[in-house]
Amino acid sequence: MLVHTRCRIGKRIETRLIGWALHERYTTETVLGPRSFTGRHYWGEVRDRGDQTGVSYVEPLTGEAADTVARELGLHPFPDDATGTTVAIVDPDFGSRTAAEAMRWIADAMVWNLWPKMLPGADGKPPLRLSVVHDGTTVPVSDPAAVPHLGPFVHAFRSMDRTIEHRSLGRVLGTFGLKPLISPFGEPPEPAREAGIVGRVHHACLMRPVDLVVKYLEGPAPTDEAMGYAAVFRADSAMDRVFAASEPATHDDWLVEKLSGDEYRLAGWAMREIKREMKDAAAPRAQGVESGDGVSLARMSRLMSGLMVGAAGQGGAAVFGSPDGIRQPGERSGTAPAGSMAKGPSDTTVNRSGRRGARVRHLDDPFPDIFEGRPVVVQRFQLPDSGPYEVKAVLGVTLGGGGREDSPPEGAAVPEVMGWTSDAGDFATTRTLQAEGGDGKVWSLLVRPAPDTVTQVTLEAGFREVSA
Template structure:
C-alpha cells in the first residue's frame, strides 16, 4: 500500500490514469474500449446484500474499518468499468502457472507484481493499490467476464488490502497479512463466485455495468473518500483527470477514437468535454497534429521519437486544478511527454514564452523501438521519466531525448523573425500584439463556418449568422482537427486547419485556409470581426475612429494575393484557398468565411 507514496498526484488522478492504462492494455482489438466511472448511493435493496456478504467474519474494527463503512445509513460505491476488453481471465490462483494470460491472478492476487511488456501503458502492478487507497475500508469488489477456452465465464470476488496485524488467542499469537478475501471457499482457498451465481450476486449488489455477452471488468470501491471535496467536486475532478491525462485516446474527435469515456453521478451524466473544448489543452491537440519533427541520436543511429510544437496566444483564465496539479499554470510553455501507447506521462515545463501574452505547447512521443527505455525510466505511478534510474546506452538515449526537447522549448520561447519575399524581417513580438487572442477563448480554432442567407443549418433557423447547436466540430463550427459547415448543395466551406500568422508584403496578417468541396460557381465573402471575448460574440458597432479588421484579399495555393473583399470562383477542384486578413491592433480577431452559390457580390 506504500508503493505510490512517492507521487504527488492526487489519488483520483491516479485512479483514472492507472485504471485507464489497465483498460487499454486489456483491449480485445475488436473495437473501441469503453471506459466509465460512476458514483452512486446503494439502493435500499442493495445495501443489505453488501452487509450480509462482507460483514460476516470481517476483522475487528481496529484492524479494518469495513464494518464502519457497511454501517453507514446510505453507503456509496465508486465503480470503474471497461468493456471492449478481455476481462480478468486466466488462473484464479497465484500458485497455478499455465500458458497464456494471467490477468485475474495479476490483478487480484499479486499485489506489487511487475509486467514489463512492450506496447503496454502500464509496466507495473503497483497502480492497482489506488483502488484500495480510495476506500475508507480499503475494500473493493470485482465483477468481470472473460473468455475461458471457447466459453464466457463471469467471476465475482471481493477483497481488502491493509496493514498486517497480530491477534492473541488461546493458541497463542496469530499474524494476519492484512489481505482479506470474500468469495467461495474451496479447500481452504477463497475462490471467486463464477457463472450464474456470480451474475446473480452481482445483480443483487447493484453491479450491472457489464452488458450481457460482453467481456470486461467492473471494480466497485466501497465507501470512497475524497478528502475535502464533496461528491460532485470529486466527479468533476475525475472527468478533468480523464481529459488531461487520456486526451490522445479521444482523438480523432467525432471519429473512430480508440477509447470512449463517460461519467455518471447518481444516475446523471457528467459531461466529458472534447479536448479541443478545453482552452488550455487545445494547443496540445494542435501540436499533436504537427508531430512531424524527428528526434534522433545520430551518433548512435537511433530514432528516439517525434516532436510537434505550436505557438499561440495564451488562453484566458486559469486552467482546472487537475491541470495545475500537472504543472500547468496561467501560461503554457510545456511539452506533453508520452510513450507510443498515447497515454500522457507528464507535462514537462520549459522556459516561458518571451512575451507574456504568448505561449507554446509541444508533444513528444517516444518511438516504439525505444519504448522499453522510457518504460524502465518510469516510477510505479508512470508520471515521470527518471533517467537516472537507467544506465549505459539506455541512459544516454533517454537523456539525449530530454535534452533535445528542452533545446526545442528554449528555441521556441525566444523571439524570432519572419522574413518576407524581399528579405525584410518582421518581429513576432509586433505580430503577436496584432494577433492577440486569435486562438483564445473559441470553441474551434479561431474561425467559423457561417450559414449564408436563405439556407437552413441543421437544428438552427434560416438566415445569416453562425451555425448553431452541437459542440466544436459539428453543427457548422469546425473543430481543431478541421471541420466543415453543413450547408445545402454547393455552399459548403471546409476549413484547412487553424488560422495562422503570416507576413504579406511586410505586413503582419491572419491567414485562414479553406476549400470548396462541391462543384459549381461560388461567391465567397470574408467576414473578419473584433471578438469581444468570454463567448460574448463579436463587435457589431465599432467605436468611432476605431480600427477594424479588414479583408486584404485571396490566394490560391501558394500563388499571389488577389485584392478584393469577395472571391468569385468555382468549387470542387481541390484548390486550397487562403483568406488574408489585416487584424485590428490590440484586439481579438474572429475570422469567418461565407460561401454562396453564384449570385451577385454583396
C-alpha cells in the first residue's frame, strides 16, 4: 500500500510518501533478546533511534523526494495549492470478492468511517472529498445522509444538543445527540455489518474532535421491532488526549480500563452517560397515530415499504382535501412526479402553471422517519436555480386495486404536510414553502401519512413575484 499525502504544516505545504504492508505478528531475536513485531512493514526513509537497541524506524519521504518517487510510481501529482491523500493498493488480493465487490466495499467503508468529514462545513464545502478509482474507472461514493442506515447518524450529528459533563470534576466531556427512527428495510452494507450494525439500528457513533468514527457502540434494542435510534457522541477537544489514550493500536475502540485516576473517572462517566441515553431511547413508550383506529409503529413500518410514489406511479390515486396542500377532486397538475421510483436524483422542471424554469431536484427516494415522536415520510430535495421559490406539496393516496376515488370515505384520515426543514436549521410549518433557490440548501418535506395507505406526493414549484 502506498500513501501519498499533501498536507499543510503551519503556513507551508509538505508532500509525503510512505509505503507499508500488513502481515502477521512475529517474534525475532535482537541484541536484547526476543522482540515481538506487529507485522507491519514500512518503506521510506530509514532513521536510527540512536540507542543501544540497534532498532531503526521509517519516516515518510518528504518534499521533492516524495514527489519524484510518487511520479515514478505512476501516482497523479497534486495541483500546486491542493491538499489531500492518495492511497494506492498495489496488486490487491480480493480474496473471495470480485473486483467490483471489493471496490464497493472500499467505497462503503470510507463512507461509514469518514462520513463526519464529508458533511459541508460553514462555508458549504466538506472538509474531505472522497473518490475511488479502479483501473481508471470511477466507483461512486454515496452521500452519507442518503444512506438509509447511516442517514440517522448524520441527523443526530447535526442536532447534537446535549452536553455531557462530570460536574464534580468540573469537566465537559463531549456533546451528544440521539435520533429515534423507524428501522430501514434491508441490510446495511458489509462494512456496517462488520462494525456491528446488523438489521436494526440501535447504536451510538463514538468520535473524537477530529471527526473520524472510532466505533459504533451497540445499545439495547427497542421493544418495538420497527423502532431504532442513532446516537452520536463527540468528545470535547479538552478530552481528546484522554480518549486517545484509551484507544488500542487499531484506534477502533475506547478501552476505559486502560486509564487510571481522573482520566478513568472522566472517560468512564462519559461511557455510562452514553449507555444511559441509549437505554432510555430503547424503553417502551406510547406512540399514537391521530386517526380513527390506532396503528402500531411496527405495523406502520411494514406499511411504509412502498410508502410514497409520484403522480405517475403505479395504481390509481385518491387525491382530496383543501387547497392548501391537498389536491382537489378533478384538479389537474402540470408537474412531474415527486417520487423517482429508484431512479436516484432527478429534476422536476415544470411548475403548476406549466411555466418552465423552476426546478426541484429530488435527492433520493422518500423514506420513513420519526419527527417529534410521530411517524413521517420524508422527501429530500434542492432548489437548484437562483430566485425566490414557492413550493407546494400535493398529497394523495394510491389505491392498490388501480381505482381512483374523488373523495375520501367519511372520517378517513388523509396525509398531511407537517412542515419543511433544511440542513441549515430552517423550519416552516406552512403548507407551502417560500425559499430562495440556488443556495445549496437541502430541504426536507415532512408528511404525516394516513394509516393503511400508500402516500402519493407531487411537488409543484414556481418562482414568486417579488415587488421592487
